[in-house]
Amino acid sequence: MTSFNSERPSEFALIAELFAPLAKSAPGALGLTDDAALIAPPPGYELVITTDTLVEGVHFLADDPAASIAKKALRVNLSDLAAKGAEAAGYLLALSLPRTVDMNWLRAFAKGLSEDQRLFDVLLHGGDTTSTPGPISITITAFGFVPQGMMIRRGGAKPGNLVFVSGTIGDAGAGLEAIKTKTEGHAYLKERYGEPSPRMKLGRALRGMASAALDVSDGLLADLAHIAEISGVRIEIDASRIPLSQELRALWGDDCVVRAASSGDDYEIAFTVPDNRQGLVKEIAKGRASTSITEIGRVVAGQGVVLLVENAREIPVLRAGYTHF
């Protein structure tokens, strides 16, 4: 159901009170009082939908701020929509809470969602709250719209295409490491891990422009391997062109590119474009999308992903699917 009928009756009113304002402006959410939500894609548009779960102790830590947890749960889903060229519209929230969760935690969680709703122009459309004897678990199902036939898929990369990636790579992985090892400082990297920035504007701008795209969550090379596999092509990446932040170099050193390209949670967009759009895509990214992008390689006939290092020695990285280095 999408009404927030908690199984713990005493909390029904409180939970409804916390979440109802998040759905107020969404007519299809029916005030979170019905069994289901109603979604009407605008004429000529299709619906793009994705779901992701975050589990306490796996995807976030018990003492992470509740607002950050909420934002991360929403953003990892929005990032999937961005990579498909979709305009995010709304989401459903399935929340499993231990009996020990207090209302202050829930208030901060709802506040985090509220802030991100304004930032990304999305609205809560419904959900479900359940008890759990285990860790907190958050499943968000986000949806958005694309003009008919315009969703950017993983399978459209063609030999001759160029490979781009947004932002910088490896920051989140380094941030997670700094958190786990209780290393002081490195606030930028930690924030890149805790509150990723889904590239919504870039995704929309890539419609009709990118031949294939996905969001980088498993690690740049592992994710490019998905494009290579599903498109039936080979992807060559120039190690020296992978964009690394100053903050990452400060922590991991200048020689960290393989590590950066194989660590996860970047939530950047990796994409391919026909080579005659090289200038146009750079112009659009800089202008309409105000997002930095970097050309990092090319699509050729064959299969798998290779990382080319400066001395032109080939490092065979992945053939298909996920492989550790």
Next chain:
Amino acid sequence: MTSFNSERPSEFALIAELFAPLAKSAPGALGLTDDAALIAPPPGYELVITTDTLVEGVHFLADDPAASIAKKALRVNLSDLAAKGAEAAGYLLALSLPRTVDMNWLRAFAKGLSEDQRLFDVLLHGGDTTSTPGPISITITAFGFVPQGMMIRRGGAKPGNLVFVSGTIGDAGAGLEAIKTKTEGHAYLKERYGEPSPRMKLGRALRGMASAALDVSDGLLADLAHIAEISGVRIEIDASRIPLSQELRALWGDDCVVRAASSGDDYEIAFTVPDNRQGLVKEIAKGRASTSITEIGRVVAGQGVVLLVENAREIPVLRAGYTHF
């Protein structure tokens, strides 16, 4: 994401192998290989969407058959769609698994889904698999279609309307009790709890016919209170007309109506219809929907739900929201 990229790489291929066949016939599922699924409602239709989580130890028991768990997780969602008059089309599956779950369990789980996909004509469209240090948790987000403007809401009941419910009430609650107390026998009641029957045909037949509807999950009276509250009306139920199964009477006795009407998990549809459609709705239920329905009361001006017992003594049951008896 909707591709089944397990975080446990060694299982990637196995999980993909198990779930990919469930999405094979859904073009929008993109073979479970993309970041998101694509849904295009038929022209003139809107999308109805709902989400529900089942947690091990809360909504099912660790030693319940995996196929039954899968079916229940899907059916509680389908039941929400049915009550809204929607034709079910597909679902996303977010599955959190402890590291101890074995592949035989997963195989049986996928088989349960596969059987229900055929039974209810729905297809897997995507999902997410994560590890959890806690209990198994299953969040399904199901979607379906209704002709524009035809979704049956909770808020449309009007004074003068008649109140109906499908099937029989209380069976699931009694089944759960029999399971918990390790009472032998009572297979029918236990099955009513373990594998509810969403009333898909009835829901579709009630489009343009019912003024309000919902699926009975919290308990008949508690759920009718939602209709009363959101419609701004009072609902009077005749205790003697609430349909009870022989099997329920055998376990709980002939005098169990209040208990039956306040136990949960029935997944029947409770609905209201204008009184001039009394004959027509019975005809349609019997014919097109082949589902038994029973007239159990009426909508009047006022608020709350009352249960009228034979000697006409009023039992004030609920005013608003959920209240225990």
